[in-house]
Amino acid sequence: MFLEKYDPLKNQMVQILDQDGNHKEDLLPKEMTDDVVKDLYEQMVFYRMCDKRMLKMQRTGRMGTFAPLEGQEAAQIGSEFAMKKTDWMVPAFRELAAMCAHGVPVETFFLFWRGNEIGSKYPKDVKVLPSSIPVGSQMLHAVGISLASKLRKEKDITVTYFGDGATSEGDFHEAMNFAGVFKTPTVFICQNNQYAISVPRSKQTASETIAQKAIAYGFPGVLVDGNDLFAMFAVTKEAAERARKGGGPTLIEAYTYRLADHTTADDSTKYRTQEEVDGWRKRDPLLRLQKYLFKKGAWTEKYEAALQENLLKKVDEITEKVEATADQTVDSMFDYLFAEPTQELLEQKAYLKKMLELENKK
Amino acid sequence: MANQVLTMVQAINMALKQEMARDSRVLVFGEDVGFEGGVFRVTEGLQKEFGPERCFDTPLAEAGIAGMSIGLAINGMRPVCEIQFSGFFFEAYSQMMCHASRMRNRTRGVLTVPMVLRMPYGGGIKALEHHSESMEAIMAHTQGLKVVIPSTPFDAKGLLIAAIRDGDPVIFMEPKRLYRAFKQEVPEEDYFIPIGRAAVIAEGSDVTLIAWGAMVRECYEAAAQAQKEGISCEVVDVRTISPLDHETILASVKKTGRAVVVHEAPRSYGPGAEISATISETLGGALKAPVQRVTGFDVIMPLLRTEDRYMPNPVRIMEAVKKVIA
Structure with missing residues (x-):
């Protein structure tokens, strides 16, 4: 229904919950009971807290460079909630909330960005690909994965995330084109957070919206308020159902904003004004959900304080576990190149072990 | 089962057909691969036999072909994709380098990419620009990729079957100069030649010629000529550029004490440098002469009229043989 009603060429944007916490009753998905909304709100608060913890750790040398999530929680949690656990997720590199909600343990996520390969291994039943750093390259994997599901006549779909900058990449075009031609069960979610590092969206493409690009590939594109949990859920659900029924791919443009820097190595004050950031702070996805819950009588300051306290404990525990995890072994540096190690790898491994022994003696 | 006398194109076709019949996860696709059966007819008849879901045409986009293959492989398929000419591989290289490999x-072994990327490569057929290069060193320098190059129809079938059954991404480079250059008896039954094993295809005692792809025949010819001059050449067909079979190469050079590496690829940083360094590091003082290389040049591949000047040939190989013997 959203896919047909909202024309990306007319810049029409799906919004169910506005920044003041007012919602459109007729569009509110039936799944969004107060309990569910509260649960999703708590997830969003939790992942923001995790994100902030990572930042704190990075600033004190306990975490590597990473891309903060702050501001994009609704785009990720809303869309993930529309997925089944058996669906595949193919993320970019800012998907802490989406990936962890889909089953990647937070400590695993932390470990990877801390620079420990132990965090490269997700549990076997978690259908999430690793964070993909070369911009836009992962979308093609989503097309391949979903084509395999389609060929085997399975009902799994694949959701892939990318940013506004990625839409300039050739791989974006090839992925969208292949998905259209093979009619794969793929949901493309562009988190348009307005900047690709310092380059604003307006300099990335002359298209009025990113959603409209889907039209050229022969499938629907829809512009969604990416800071609106309800809209993100509702539209992703429709796209997922469409894909599951054999209807093919959909492009969702989640119109959102990166409240933090591009990565911990970036300084966004160089290219955007405080005024602009403050404007978007008012549209914070957590804030509007808080207002909504308050109106429903499901949010109090006491509840928030207790929640923060509980989650902080959880994040502390995760941090402790992460920092207590030993680095990868010398063996595991060499053991995952091929199913069977080559002679050279075995020799290089033995050499490194010997050298490390020597170096440690000094 | 009987043997058939086949060209390399037919042998590869047979391998694809048999693997598709054996394993329903095997998919064959690429540009013009489905309906037409490929520009070299390597995939001829596959779509007809296995249907358009198993053998199909893709849009004209090499990164798309490689990237989609990665996804298919992650999700349980055995994609065997074709890049129409290796000159167009570089669009796909990023996918192979950044993800497949x-x-x-x-993922610490949780997700794997058992895919084969096939492509014709190399000079010698008077093709147009961008169709004759030999850039196997770039693939071999990429950690996590296997690089296989057959030199006969028999090997092409056996190596391709091994590549398809391999658990990791394999770049399968087909020397198009040999596609229809000669026929050979190829068994109908399924067999495979292990990846990572070179073969001594002619025994000799004075010097080891090391080559792969189309250069193997040049070495063979040079060896025959050397024989007339009383020099006994051993010829090693490397077959797998990466991982390189050190054992077979070193055993041969240890025996002969002399080595000439021959490749079409440009000289600098070519696989010959790696092979030569390996021999020197290991055998060093036991060598009777420094290792020689006969290679392509560090130039842009000449167009068809002067392509021959670029290609190593028996004359050049003989000169190198004489140099190491002297």
């Missing part, structure tokens, strides 16, 4: 390591 590292997915096993990146």
Whole structure:
């Protein structure tokens, strides 16, 4: 229904919950009971807290460079909630909330960005690909994965995330084109957070919206308020159902904003004004959900304080576990190149072990 | 089962057909691969026999072909994709380098990419620009990729079957100069030649000629000529550029004490440098002469009229043989 009603060429944007916490009753998905909304709100608060913890750790040398999530929680949690656990997720590199909600343990996520390969291994039943750093390259994997599901006549779909900058990449075009031609069960979610590092969206493409690009590939594109949990859920659900029924791919443009820097190595004050950031702070996805819950009588300051306290404990525990995890072994540096190690790898491994022994003696 | 006398194109076709019949996860696709059966007819008849879901045409986009293959492989398929000419591989290289080669390591073995990327490569057929280069060193320098190059129809079938059954991404480079250059008896039954094993295809005692792809025949010819001059050449067909079979190469050079590496690829940083360094590091003082290389040049591949000047040939190989014997 959203896919047909909202024309990306007319810049029409799906919004169910506005920044003041007012919602459109007729569009509110039936799944969004107060309990569910509260649960999703708590997830969003939790992942923001995790994100902030990572930042704190990075600033004190306990975490590597990473891309903060702050501001994009609704785009990720809303869309993930529309997925089944058996669906595949193919993320970019800012998907802490989406990936962890889909089953990647937070400590695993932390470990990877801390620079420990132990965090490269997700549990076997978690259908999430690793964070993909070369911009836009992962979308093609989503097309391949979903084509395999389609060929085997399975009902799994694949959701892939990318940013506004990625839409300039050739791989974006090839992925969208292949998905259209093979009619794969793929949901493309562009988190348009307005900047690709310092380059604003307006300099990335002359298209009025990113959603409209889907039209050229022969499938629907829809512009969604990416800071609106309800809209993100509702539209992703429709796209997922469409894909599951054999209807093919959909492009969702989640119109959102990166409240933090591009990565911990970036300084966004160089290219955007405080005024602009403050404007978007008012549209914070957590804030509007808080207002909504308050109106429903499901949010109090006491509840928030207790929640923060509980989650902080959880994040502390995760941090402790992460920092207590030993680095990868010398063996595991060499053991995952091929199913069977080559002679050279075995020799290089033995050499490194010997050298490390020597170096440690000094 | 009987043997058939086949060209390399037919032998590869047979391997694809048999693997598709054996394993329903095997998919064959690429540009013009489906309906037409490929520009070299390597995939002829596959779509007809296995249907358009198993053998199909893709849009004209090499990164798309490679990237989609990665996804298919992650999700349980055995994609065998074709890049129409290796000159267009570089659009796909990023996918192979950034993802295919590292997915096993990146997930600690949870997700793997058992895919084969086939492509015709090399000079010698008077093709147009961008169709004759030999850039196997770039693939071999990429950690996590296997690089295989057959030199006969028999090997092409056996190596391709091994590549399809391999658990990791394999770049399968087909010397198009040999596609229809000669026929050979190829068994109908399924067999495979292990990846990572070179073969001594002619025994000799004075010097080891090391080559792969179309250069193997040049070495063979040079060896015959050397024989007339009383020099006994051993010829090693490397077959797998990466991982390189050190054992077979070193055993041969240890025996002969002399080595000439021959490749079509440009000289600098070519696989010959790696092979030569390996021999020197290991055998060093036991060598009777420094290792020689006969290679392509560090130039842009000449167009068809002067392509021959670029290609190593028996005359050049003989000169190198004489140099190491002297």
